[in-house]
Amino acid sequence: MILASVVLGSTLYATTLLVASTLLPQMQGSMAATPDEIAWTTTFNILATAIVTPTSGFLAARFGRRRVMLFSVIGSTAATWLCGQAESLEALVLWRILQGGIGAPVVPLANAIVLDSFPRRQAGLVSSIFGMTVVLGPVIGPVFGGMLAETYNWRWAFYMIVPAGAVAAFCLHLTLPPDRPGTRLPLDWTGFLALSVCIACVQLVFSRGQRLDWFESPEIIIETGIAALAFYVFLAHSLTTERPFLNLRLLLDRNYALGLILVFIHGMVNFTPIVLLPTLLQGYAGYPDSIIGQIVGYRGIGGVIGFGSTLLIGRLDPRIGMSIGFGLLVLSGLWLMRLDLNVDVDTLLLNAVLQGVAVGVIWVPLTVLTFRTLDARHTAEAMALFHLLRNIGSSLFISLSVTTIVRSTTMNYSRMTELISPYNRALSVPELMGGWSTETLQGLARLSKEIDRQAAMIGYVNAFGLYMAASAAAILFVLLARGPRRAAA
Incomplete structure (x- = not known):
């Protein structure tokens, strides 16, 4: 039951990641936005997901896996409903940010729960079942979302996720074991903020680089410089502090480093x-x-x-x-x-x-x-x-x-x-030119x-x-x- 619940919850979150990719033309027309403006609905969702994902371990230790999972599933489901209700581009971007940020801990925590709930000898079996979310989630969103958008409108692609999200939250509430008392670990704000700034700038460079002609744009140059500086601060701080935000010493494990x-x-x-x-x-x-x-x-x-x-x-x-x-x-x-x-x-x-x-x-x-x-x-x-x-x-x-x-x-x-020139003799041969x-x-x-x-x-x-x-x-x-x-x- 635990496996079924976390698979359902993580599949739904994975569905929201790419569901907007098939809806961009409809949303652009509905919001009277330019292609560059409507792309922010995807860019900021990925950005929020990338920033919050590294905090999953801290949140689980501080508040417990059960509380964080329930909050993330319920919160991302509510944000998905609000995405469908949005009447302006600004509102849609805001709800997409919340959708990505609140739901970001779902997949890593679900994976950790599955691995810890079963003995190591069954790790391969349960990982194969859980791993279907990695493939099926991004497939379900564009396929069914595109069908509903074509039949009704783009809002129904978000609405279809809401009932399943409510069922997932109910199942998680019933099946997840109670949390142990939380550990009062202080958050390493320096490492967290440095990593967040680095990830944010890197994502912006990737998302906007092609539109702005990469390093021909002052914006891309500035974002790249900030990302490099923030990464240096994060790396130097993590290697010298007693309790870093992310324990880089885990990279000493050869298999884990290669796995990354x-x-x-x-x-x-x-x-x-x-x-x-x-x-x-x-x-x-x-x-x-x-x-x-x-x-x-x-x-x-x-x-x-x-x-x-x-x-x-x-x-x-x-x-x-x-x-x-x-x-x-x-x-x-x-x-x-x-x-x-x-x-x-x-x-x-x-x-x-x-x-x-x-x-x-x-x-x-x-x-x-x-x-x-x-x-x-x-x-x-x-x-x-x-x-x-x-x-x-x-x-x-x-x-x-x-x-x-x-x-x-x-x-x-x-x-x-x-090659399209009066001097190209091939263009005067009817057998070669065809129609x-x-x-x-x-x-x-x-x-x-x-x-x-x-x-x-x-x-x-x-x-x-x-x-x-x-x-x-x-x-x-x-x-x-x-x-x-x-x-x-």
């Missing part, structure tokens, strides 16, 4: 296809929203298959399971790099299933290996940093991929249009649009190449981890 690197890469490659493929298929390949939602949904089916397979793979060395999972991601990346704008639905569905299987296979051995040799007293604090790096990895890689697409599209469009024409303005406009489509496709292929390279790099780090026997010793 691997979960950072896992975050990079997990959400990126969900964000990139819908824009490619809708904007350039002409796919309707219903088919795009189906493709995202098949990724969830693959995730269930992947988590189910961990019941067998979990008996092996965790390094083998992670190598298989990241190897499947490499294959899916190579497959995506071979796509063109005439891709058929079956190919996309099979690739989505492969991605889901890979992500499902990775999560359980990654969790088991990361926390295998760590003292159980540090689980909540270590789990908060674990999920923080997963979120930062997602934000970083999505921004990097979008930048790659935009710059590659611009560069390739410029190179290819150089294209350079004799009229309409013909040139059609040709320009097609060149833009092909240039964009090259940009997406380059982004998928980064996705494949990151997955391949993860395999190298997997091989550095300690095996079960050495860890036990």
Whole structure:
């Protein structure tokens, strides 16, 4: 019952993370906002989540896991309802900040509760069940949210979460064991504020860099400088104070340190296809929203298959399971790099299933290996940093991929249009030109649009190449981890 309750609560919170991504066009029209303004609804939600996530360990020690979980689930559910009720852009951004900040402790605390409620021999099984929230949550939001928004309006995508949130809070109230007396630990305000400022500036750089042309903008330069200074203060303070906000000495555990690197890469490659493929298929390949939602949904089916397979793979060395999972991601990346704008639905569905299987296979051995040799007293604090790096990895890689697409599209469009010239003899051969024409303005406009489509496709292929390279790099780090026997010793 504890497992079912925390899985429900964390799945609902994971659903809210990407639900707004499919609603941005409708919300922009409803709020009469510019694309840059409506993007704040996503930016500030991620920002609030990233800032509050590291406090999960302190909050659990100070107030108890049960109280924090109940407050977070109830608070984020209420904020979700208020998002649907918002009548102005300012109100919507405010409620999205509260939604992300109040709900941020849910996933790391839920993960810690699951690991501590079952014996270590069952860690693989319960981690596979809990890990479905990592895959299914971000899938449920865009799929069902997009369907409700298309049938009714964008507000119903938020309303659909509220009844399930109430059920989750009720189940948590019934099943979670009472808290032990809280520990009166003082909050390390210096470390907390320094880390918060660093994370806030980094997230702003990632979110606004492409719009502002990165370091051509004074804002990006200032935010980068502040982030570097804040990180230095956090690092110097944490290494010299007796009770730091985050205990960096945990990084002396080899498996935990490698696990943080691997979960950072896992975050990079997990959400990126969900964000990139819908824009490619809708904007350039002409796919309707219903088919795009189906493709995202098949990724969830693959995730269930992947988590189910961990019941067998979990008996092996965790390094083998992670190598298989990241190897499947490499294959899916190579497959995506071979796509063109005439891709058929079956190919996309099979690739989505492969991605889901890979992500499902990775999560359980990654969790088991990361926390295998760590003292159980540090689980909540270590789990908060674990999920923080997963979120930062997602934000970083999505921004990097979008930048790659935009710059590659611009560069390739410029190179290819150089060939549209009266001096190019190929343009005068009817068999080669087909239905294209350079004799009229309409013909040139059609040709320009097609060149833009092909240039964009090259940009997406380059982004998928980064996705494949990151997955391949993860395999190298997997091989550095300690095996079960050495860890036990």
